[in-house]
Amino acid sequence: EVQLVESGGGLVQPGGSLRLSCAASGFTFSNYGMSWVRQAPGKGLEWVSGISGSGSTTYDADSVRGRFTISRDNSKNTLYLQMNSLRAEDTAVYYCAKTGGYSYAYVASWGQGALVTVSS
Amino acid sequence: DIQMTQSPSSLSASVGDRVTITCRASQGISNYLAWYQQKPGKVPKLLIYAASTLQSGVPSRFSGSGSGTDFTLTVSSLQPEDVATYYCQQCNSAPPTFGGGTKVEIK
Numbered sequence: 393e394v395q396l397v398e399s400g401g402g403l404v405q406p407g408g409s410l411r412l413s414c415a416a417s418g419f420t421f422s423n424y425g426m427s428w429v430r431q432a433p434g435k436g437l438e439w440v441s442g443i444s445g446s447g448s449t450t451y452d453a454d455s456v457r458g459r460f461t462i463s464r465d466n467s468k469n470t471l472y473l474q475m476n477s478l479r480a481e482d483t484a485v486y487y488c489a490k491t492g493g494y495s496y497a498y499v500a501s502w503g504q505g506a507l508v509t510v511s512s
Numbered sequence: 513d514i515q516m517t518q519s520p521s522s523l524s525a526s527v528g529d530r531v532t533i534t535c536r537a538s539q540g541i542s543n544y545l546a547w548y549q550q551k552p553g554k555v556p557k558l559l560i561y562a563a564s565t566l567q568s569g570v571p572s573r574f575s576g577s578g579s580g581t582d583f584t585l586t587v588s589s590l591q592p593e594d595v596a597t598y599y600c601q602q603c604n605s606a607p608p609t610f611g612g613g614t615k616v617e618i619k
Contacts, residue, residue, distance in 0.1 A: 427608075436597075436599065436610060436611075436612050436613045437548070437550075437556065437599055437601075437610045437613075438610065439601075439607050439608050439609065439610065442606065442608070451606040451607065452607075453607050454513070454607070487555065487556075492561060492603075495606070496603060496605070496606040496607065496608040497603050497608075498546035498558060498561045498601060498603050498608075499546070499548070499556070499558060499601075500558055500561075500567075501558075502555045502556055502557070503555075504555060505555060
């Protein structure tokens, strides 16, 4: 069974940084692209970043490019999202996502989500 | 970026009704289209990928069709447990954009 467990969410001040982690199990981690998808309170889904199985290729949404960095450690079956220069509009539940294959493929499995609140 | 437009934004239907949700892409995406269901307070769930392939475990009353720019999600006989918001997502090119969602309620 696929399991994705996020950690690292919390309250941070505007301009601050936070790193999310996602521990994956139940599948061969390095064979799949992974993504982060977020959902602001009461809003729809927004894809944030994606990374290939090897980690060699990444993609970012325009809204986070230059501030967020997606990475992975295949030896630890863990996905990361480093978030810098956080803004109030980054407040959301962040979901770790296993794709159907490539970096920006459909989301086959979702984590439970990590809440990030950016507020002073 | 490819824009995904869903319609309607909400609908109310009776149990047993046939319900159809449409999703239109701003440019052709072949069949790189997925549908998700998100029940209130829950994590989204994949229903359909590649426009018409039903994810394992999803009830057969759900079906998807379309190619190019126009797609539909159909629930053949609406059930109370289908109350949710439904999202489409194009996966043809990065960023893989989502539609705005369709909220389905029981009349």
